[in-house]
Amino acid sequence: MAEALNANKVHPVTPPKKVPKPKTAAERKARLDKILAGLDKLYPNVTCALHHSNAWELLAATILSAQCTDERVNKVTPGLFKKYPTVAAMAAASQDELAQDIRSTGFFNNKAKSLIGAAKKIMADYKGEVPKSMDELLLVPGAARKTSNVVLGVAFGIASGVVVDTHVQRITQRLDLTKNEEPVKIEQDLIKLLPQDHWIQFSHQVIHFGRGICVARKPKCGECPLDPLCYSADKVLA
Numbered sequence: 001m002a003e004a005l006n007a008n009k010v011h012p013v014t015p016p017k018k019v020p021k022p023k024t025a026a027e028r029k030a031r032l033d034k035i036l037a038g039l040d041k042l043y044p045n046v047t048c049a050l051h052h053s054n055a056w057e058l059l060a061a062t063i064l065s066a067q068c069t070d071e072r073v074n075k076v077t078p079g080l081f082k083k084y085p086t087v088a089a090m091a092a093a094s095q096d097e098l099a100q101d102i103r104s105t106g107f108f109n110n111k112a113k114s115l116i117g118a119a120k121k122i123m124a125d126y127k128g129e130v131p132k133s134m135d136e137l138l139l140v141p142g143a144a145r146k147t148s149n150v151v152l153g154v155a156f157g158i159a160s161g162v163v164v165d166t167h168v169q170r171i172t173q174r175l176d177l178t179k180n181e182e183p184v185k186i187e188q189d190l191i192k193l194l195p196q197d198h199w200i201q202f203s204h205q206v207i208h209f210g211r212g213i214c215v216a217r218k219p220k221c222g223e224c225p226l227d228p229l230c231y232s233a234d235k236v237l238a
């Protein structure tokens with residue numbers, strides 16, 4: 001979901017260090033500030049990697065991105081949005097035909113049902129416009145908190161919460177920004193912890209960090225600029 005402009009940058013390799021945990025609230029706050037500054041420096045210009053030209057297309061692409069790569073979704077959506085160019089056109093789609101159109105994104109029957117359900121709801125209750133509040137978006141089929149946060153943050157610039165995907169889940173645990181496992185609880189921890197003007201950008205940055213450096217298996221700690229702040233048990237020490 002995130003795309004960095006400096007994606008090809010090579011980070012110098014240094015031996016990862018053992019780092020003590022912060023002991024006081026002031027130390028924890030200073031550490032968090034350094035983590036945020038480090039992410040800003042690493043990924044100053046990240047944005048959503050799902051191609052879209054309006055909020056509806058972003059919502060549809062985000063629904064399609066469940067259990068699927070953004071690259072795959074970006075291959076499917078140009079033809080999809082050409083065939084169904086409006087919310088109304090999607091609402092009138094045949095579910096079987098739509099399922100075949102999006103087959104390569106996986107879980108295509110459920111996704112087709114969600115897309116048509118979302119389009120119908122938006123036509124019926126929101127005059128064909130994607131709503132701009134979390135409460136309304138959560139009533140749209142296929143839009144749980146993560147999808148709604150993506151749409152509100154990227155399409156409308158509204159910081160309603162923090163997108164928690166598998167990368168954000170893993171990395172906020174590694175960085176000890178949460179002790180929770182469930183995305184909804186992790187999001188609540190991050191909402192409390194992060195300044196609101198970081199809520200949107202933070203997820204894009206962490207998703208990119210999770211794809212490039214703090215990967216799930218064998219994180220590249222030697223290349224990690226956050227190494228001096230990280231005391232994760234997952235850390236790969238030299």
Ligand code: SF4
Pocket residue numbers: 016174175213214215219220221224225226227230231232234235236
């Ligand atoms: S790559 Fe991940 S685990 Fe390794 S030092 Fe960086 S944040 Fe910690």
